[in-house]
Amino acid sequence: MANTEIPGVVRRTDPIGEPAPLVFDSPHTGLLFPDDFKPTIPMDTCERVADWFVEELFGACTTHGAILVEALFRRAYIDANRDTADLDLSMVEGDWPHPVDVTEKTRRGASLIWKVIDGETAIYGGKLPAELVRTRIETYWRPYHAALAQALDETYDRFGRVYHVDCHSMPEWGDARWGDQGERRADFIVGTRDGTTAGAAFTEVVVESLRASGYSVGVNDKFKGVELIKRYSDPSKRRESLQIEVNRGIYMDEAAITRSERFAGTKAAITRMIEELETFARLG
Template sequence: MIPASLLSSIPGVLDVQGPITSPRCVVYDSPHSGLDLPRDFHPAVDQEMVLKASDSYVDELFAHAPHTGAPLLRALFPRSFLDVNRAENDVDLAMIEGHWPYPVAGSSAAQRGMGLAWRFAWGDTLMHDRLLTVAEMQNRIDQYWTPYHNRLKALLDQTYQAFGRVYHINCHSMPAFGHALSPDPAGTRRPDFVIGDFDGQSAERSFVDMIKTSLSDMGYDVVLNKPFRGAELIRRYCDPARGRHSVQIEVNRALYMDEATRAKSAGFARIQSDLAKLSENVEGYAASALKG
């Protein structure tokens, strides 16, 4: 059983849907589906612009996961306010007032304005009309990044201790085309799904192949690691040699929503149903791995 403390919500920060059936050695998380604007967030753009980068409905797309015995953790705040899929030191110094007193990662994402907190709302439109203070950025880390990572780590550790292995599915969506802030060139048409395993480093290949084959057999165009190989939430918690496997799944938003209005499209039900089938396949793979 998963302790009740790990299934409790933190208002405005995270919630967890616990397993509806007997727990299995699988954990899901949706770090970018949050839409609640924190009270201490004062962007210079409207709410629609803030939420443009959110993985709208991804938590709903993977809602079947608890029915297969897996908890589903989700963040409640927008990724552009604070992106828990970045390292805590991936601070964009161009948006900080004064001296940041800690080391920084200097990642390519931060250089594009998509670091721990987003400098740009979209394109070249600034998220804030002023620089953030050191205290403001530190508060975002303390109040949002740290609780989310602590909870995910605890869920993964609890599952690993119970079963001797854990399979982690990190759930995301992506715009249909590359854009000014993305790692691929603007206008690049993207596949239906991108599976990220950190270029083969975050999970055993048979697990990744099962996911890819499952989606391909459903008729989807599936690519590995391009343009997204996964980021902090799989890098930080994977250790395949010890039975800790993490995979990132990116779903093309054009399959299930209107990107301009963020409204669900007619394709939503099919994607949700197919991802429920994928969750069943993941559970079956994990069960077989425990027996083997």
């Protein structure tokens, strides 16, 4: 197993043993806030923003032939799962000569550069210099995407196909921003952007494996996938991507940010799913 790392930015872990046409990535588990992050709210508020322990839940992928790519920086600093055009210009001081595409994420304050925490608490007291935004993109966003694109291209060139799993976690309970206030979310939600980024067979292996372990699984319910599966998928060319959201209620205490007694069971179920996915991917 080989590790390739840009300190504080991105880590790539290559598979143990024979590679399979599988790539996993975890863009939101990074815990670093670079020194130029200057919030006007307490740091401990900002530090709660992460997909906690997801890289550990999916860590067995490298023993089943997959490459794992992980972001090491915080998503609230710059979000690797956004297009660089998804930028709120009200946050930027100075000229921004690049294209901008306002999305639902922009309106929620969770675009490329997050504006608010939990949909309401402003992170900054003023605008960010345009040069600082450019630096974040060049130093963090682009190297992460380059590492993931390289892993996907290498795998595709070797096998003529690649199956990409984008790994995330979600709050246990819904909220008003998503239109599911007070509702408990499914244990897992698999997103394929309504079937446009992954074929039915790939999706079914993931969904049915998790259901067989006793978990509830939604498909394209609220969390359909964003930039990473959209950018790197082309099912017509056998480049398939899907997103998996794990409900934090089945593996951690969200308030204390600690693993719960259910962690081991959930990790075991994810590992079984990875094993089945390896078999599927190798058969092609």
